[in-house]
Amino acid sequence: MDLEEKLRQVKERYEEINQAMADPAIYDRPQDYAELTKEHTQLRELVEDYNRWKSLTHQITGNEELVELDEYDELTEMAKSENRELKQKIARLEEEIKFKLIPKDPDDSKNCIVEIRAGTGGDEAALFAGDLFDMYRRYADSQNWKMSVLSVADSEKGGFKEIVFELSGNEVFGKMKYESGVHRVQRVPETESQGRVHTSAATVAVLPEVNEDVNIQIDMKDVRVDTFRSSGAGGQHVNKTDSAIRLTHEPSGLVVECQQERSQHQNKEKALVMLKTKLYDIEMEKIRSVRAADRKSQVSTGDRSAKIRTYNFPQGRLTDHRINLTLYNLDDILKGNIGDVIKALRVEDNLEKLNAIMN
Numbered sequence: 001m002d003l004e005e006k007l008r009q010v011k012e013r014y015e016e017i018n019q020a021m022a023d024p025a026i027y028d029r030p031q032d033y034a035e036l037t038k039e040h041t042q043l044r045e046l047v048e049d050y051n052r053w054k055s056l057t058h059q060i061t062g063n064e065e066l067v068e069l070d071e072y073d074e075l076t077e078m079a080k081s082e083n084r085e086l087k088q089k090i091a092r093l094e095e096e097i098k099f100k101l102i103p104k105d106p107d108d109s110k111n112c113i114v115e116i117r118a119g120t121g122g123d124e125a126a127l128f129a130g131d132l133f134d135m136y137r138r139y140a141d142s143q144n145w146k147m148s149v150l151s152v153a154d155s156e157k158g159g160f161k162e163i164v165f166e167l168s169g170n171e172v173f174g175k176m177k178y179e180s181g182v183h184r185v186q187r188v189p190e191t192e193s194q195g196r197v198h199t200s201a202a203t204v205a206v207l208p209e210v211n212e213d214v215n216i217q218i219d220m221k222d223v224r225v226d227t228f229r230s231s232g233a234g235g236q237h238v239n240k241t242d243s244a245i246r247l248t249h250e251p252s253g254l255v256v257e258c259q260q261e262r263s264q265h266q267n268k269e270k271a272l273v274m275l276k277t278k279l280y281d282i283e284m285e286k287i288r289s290v291r292a293a294d295r296k297s298q299v300s301t302g303d304r305s306a307k308i309r310t311y312n313f314p315q316g317r318l319t320d321h322r323i324n325l326t327l328y329n330l331d332d333i334l335k336g337n338i339g340d341v342i343k344a345l346r347v348e349d350n351l352e353k354l355n356a357i358m359n
Contacts, residue, residue, distance in 0.1 A: 003098070005049040005152075006101060006358070007053070008050075010043055011047050011050055011211060013041045014044070014047045017036050017043070020036055021037070022186070034295060038146070039084060042043075042104075045100065046100055048248055049093060049100065050097070051098070053090065053093055056086050056089055057090065059125040060083050060087065060090075063074070063080070064079075066079045067079050067080060067083075081320070093223075098354055098358070099354065101357060102353045102354055103353070103357075105174065106282075107173050107174075107177075108171060108172065108174030109169060109170075109171060109173070110172065110208040110210040111166060111168040111169070111172050111208075111211055112167050112176050112177070112207060112209055113150070113165070113166050113167075113206075113273075113274060114165055114166075114173050114176065114179070114205070114206050114207075115163075115207075116132050116164075116202055116203070117129065117162045117203045117205075118155065118159065118161050118162070118200075119182065119203050120199075120200060121185075121198065121200025122199055123155060123156075123157045123158075123159075123189075124189045124200040125159075125160055125200040125201060125202055126158065126159035126160055127155070127158050128183075128200050128201075128202050128311075129155075129159050129162075129163065130155075131159075131160030132183060132202055132332060133160065133165075133333050135335070135338065136176075136179075136336075137332055137336070138335055138336025138337075139221070140167055140169075141336065142171060142337075142339075143165050143175070145169030145170075145172055146167070146169060147165055147166070147167055148165060148166045148260070149163065149164075150257075150258045150259075150260055150270055150271075150274065151164040151256075151258055151259055152164075152259070159274065160265050160321060164274070166270075168209075173206065173208040173209075174346075175346075176206045177208075177344075178342060178345040178346070178349070179206050180204055180206045181203070181204060181306045181307065181308035181309070182202075182204075182306055183198070183201065183204060183308065183309050184200070184309075185200050185201070185202075185311045185312075185313070185353065186312045186313065186314070187311075187312075187313030187315070188313070205253075205279045206301070207278065207280075208277070208280070208281070209273065209277050210273065210277045210280045214277050216276045216280050218272070218276060218279070222251050223248065223249055223250070223269070224247070224248040224250060225245065225246075226244075226246040226247075227244065227245060228242055228246065228259075229237045229242050229243075229244060233288045243262065243263060243266040244257065244258065244260070244264075245257065245258050245259070245265060245271045246271075248269045248273065248277070249275055252279065254275060254278050256271050256274040256275050257271065258270040258271040258274065307321060308320065309321065311334075312330070313330065315328070316328050316331065316342070317330060317331050320345065322345070322348075323344060323345060323348045325341065325344050325345075327340070327341070
């Protein structure tokens, strides 16, 4: 499908929405009206771009007709010169339009819950999980996001066996979703006396947090609630009260914990959000699987068993295997400067989506 045909379809849909919103009966269906208003806003800019595109093409056609007459040398040269400028404008406009045509992921604007788990490699994997957490903490600071740790399982020699935290702010999931997968590290552990490079791994899962517009029903009869004493930092308080909460959703087998708040009630509330988020992710995984059959996406945002990235300390190198991106500023990246990596992944993902809708 060419660009003009795609834009024609957009304009037809825009006009349909205008007609639907002009019907007084729509006000009796507030949810339908809200959905139409949202779609109307999303399409309006594209329709305006389409009208600009048509205007530019008409100007070019008029100039070409003047050139074909070839009766007035001065006017002909002016028409040729103007067309060169107009064609450059059209090329730029078409590139903008193509990226606007890419459907927005409704989850991109949501907050997210991130789980980091040490994988193969024992103590070294736990230390690497700690490095990843620190990298994301610094990146979150640079984005003015808020971080809230929900659950921690410390490792005896440092780092984490597992850490779960929430990130909230602007476009959090849209940027963090590309971090899901297996992260591999190659370095010489401090305990290695012969200087041999070891390979360890940690798994990262990034889940869009459920908010009010997602209807996930949980029957509390299906949830087992256990209390226990927090194991993380928190001073004397964690040693005196069983404020930590563990929820087990028996139909799905999902287990979540929250131990960082000072009251049992607060921990239970956050644990319920985590449980709803995981149930929502299961449903979204089914949708992603269907989409994957239609579009073999190189930039995975769902398969957490896939090895996505290698951090090679001896070479100071980071390699993202999904897009064959290699950078030699590993120290800088581990300090939280991962914006260039995320930007490259987003661009590649958008190009794949664009190719899918234009073919």
